[in-house]
Amino acid sequence: MKIREVRITPIAFPDPPLLNAAGVHQPWALRTIVEVDCGDGLVGLGETYGDAPHLKLMRAVAPHLAGHDVFATTKIQRAVQALVGEKDAPDLHGLTGRSSPEKTVSRVFSPIEVACLDLQGQATGRPVHDLLGGAVRDAVPFSAYLFYKYAAHPGQDEDPFGEALTPVQIVAQAGRMIQQYGFGSIKLKGGVFPPDEELAAVRALREAFPDHPLRIDPNAVWGVETSQRIAAEADGLLEYLEDPTPGRAGMAEVAKSASMPLATNMCVVAFDHLPEAIELGSVQVILSDHHYWGGLRQSARLAGICQTWGIGLSMHSNSHLGISLAAMTHLGAAVPELSYAADTHTPWQLGVDVVETPLRFVDGAVPVPTGPGLGVTLDRDALARMHEDYLRCGVTERDDTTYMRRTFDPEFRNTSPRW
Numbered sequence: 001m002k003i004r005e006v007r008i009t010p011i012a013f014p015d016p017p018l019l020n021a022a023g024v025h026q027p028w029a030l031r032t033i034v035e036v037d038c039g040d041g042l043v044g045l046g047e048t049y050g051d052a053p054h055l056k057l058m059r060a061v062a063p064h065l066a067g068h069d070v071f072a073t074t075k076i077q078r079a080v081q082a083l084v085g086e087k088d089a090p091d092l093h094g095l096t097g098r099s100s101p102e103k104t105v106s107r108v109f110s111p112i113e114v115a116c117l118d119l120q121g122q123a124t125g126r127p128v129h130d131l132l133g134g135a136v137r138d139a140v141p142f143s144a145y146l147f148y149k150y151a152a153h154p155g156q157d158e159d160p161f162g163e164a165l166t167p168v169q170i171v172a173q174a175g176r177m178i179q180q181y182g183f184g185s186i187k188l189k190g191g192v193f194p195p196d197e198e199l200a201a202v203r204a205l206r207e208a209f210p211d212h213p214l215r216i217d218p219n220a221v222w223g224v225e226t227s228q229r230i231a232a233e234a235d236g237l238l239e240y241l242e243d244p245t246p247g248r249a250g251m252a253e254v255a256k257s258a259s260m261p262l263a264t265n266m267c268v269v270a271f272d273h274l275p276e277a278i279e280l281g282s283v284q285v286i287l288s289d290h291h292y293w294g295g296l297r298q299s300a301r302l303a304g305i306c307q308t309w310g311i312g313l314s315m316h317s318n319s320h321l322g323i324s325l326a327a328m329t330h331l332g333a334a335v336p337e338l339s340y341a342a343d344t345h346t347p348w349q350l351g352v353d354v355v356e357t358p359l360r361f362v363d364g365a366v367p368v369p370t371g372p373g374l375g376v377t378l379d380r381d382a383l384a385r386m387h388e389d390y391l392r393c394g395v396t397e398r399d400d401t402t403y404m405r406r407t408f409d410p411e412f413r414n415t416s417p418r419w
């Protein structure tokens with residue numbers, strides 16, 4: 001099965017004003033949809049970032065992949081590596097750690113690998129998880145991913161989740177999300193308010209949801225001493241503390257005294273970060289993310305390394321649509337090491353999608369699809385509409401900081417550590 005064409009389509013979809021350490025989400029989130037076409041109606045799907053520098057690389061690489069065998073993903077990975085070379089395409093928000101040429105190659109290759117696995121599955125009549133060693137669970141658990149947020153973007157109507165700037169509002173948001181999706185664990189995106197205020201929100205969540213494991217993620221805006229103090233005060237409250245402070249050395253300092261595991265999707269984001277993190281004891285949980293770890297097979301490889309070194313495994317997410325959710329679900333199904341419920345932004349997309357029938361959540365988990373390939377079909381009308389939105393929306397890069405300054409808080413500074 002040879003690749004005839006790789007189509008790259010940037011799209012935009014509405015995103016609520018979610019707050020984080022870098023600022024606030026813009027009214028539009030961007031993604032790039034990748035279609036690997038082998039002719040005879042066989043098309044594999046991938047989904048990746050939509051930021052301009054990344055899109056430019058995707059567009060530069062795509063035409064050179066024609067002729068490759070879709071089963072030869074190692075060769076395709078090498079071809080991508082040769083084409084990308086030493087180019088780097090950092091993002092502007094910095095919430096998934098530093099960029100590097102290695103990570104950039106992984107980010108470009110990932111959606112192509114996912115699309116090739118989708119094609120391999122379609123050709124063999126097997127679900128993608130079978131190509132990763134087979135499912136070890138029938139459903140993949142996800143967590144309720146809470147955000148502080150404004151009620152609405154300027155000039156827009158309030159979204160159904162409304163404002164969430166206080167512990168009471170955060171508890172209400174959790175209630176709504178848990179009622180709708182049945183999530184069995186809760187993550188609060190922090191790094192927005194002073195740490196003690198965010199700890200108060202965690203305590204309020206504990207009171208309202210006594211049996212739900214809790215996590216907080218301030219995206220590395222607490223200093224080492226603040227992180228140590230908050231970790232001590234949160235003793236017994238958290239299943240893990242995610243990226244309290246910047247860097248592998250800083251995380252290791254915090255880990256020495258913290259009673260709960262420390263997790264990251266910021267200080268270990270590429271394979272060559274692992275030796276130092278293991279030596280220092282920086283993290284006890286890694287949030288994998290196939291979008292920047294180089295696809296599903298490399299993510300499974302990361303899971304194996306984590307298992308060898310006694311590191312727990314969770315899964316990270318940015319704003320995404322149904323192709324990514326399907327890929328995350330197949331990976332989560334096939335990786336025995338997944339020891340925590342995965343993150344997902346799905347509830348925040350308020351039902352908008354680029355696939356015809358998105359995978360559904362049942363009791364906080366996505367039942368693992370059993371049909372061929374990824375098990376999702378591109379909605380071509382939605383793709384065309386969302387591409388039009390991309391062309392007219394005026395956003396070409398995710399830039400939470402500039403949008404925050406321009407729209408809500410001119411004094412906002414994206415500094416780390418901040419507290």
Ligand SMILES: O=C([O-])[C@@H](O)[C@@H](O)[C@H](O)[C@@H](O)C(=O)[O-]
Nearest residue numbers: 020095096217265317318319
């Ligand atoms: O979407 C966001 O605002 C998140 O903050 C995201 O960008 C982070 O990368 C992520 O969810 C995280 O766990 O750090």
Ligand SMILES: [Mg+2]
Nearest residue numbers: 217242243265
């Ligand atoms: Mg995180």
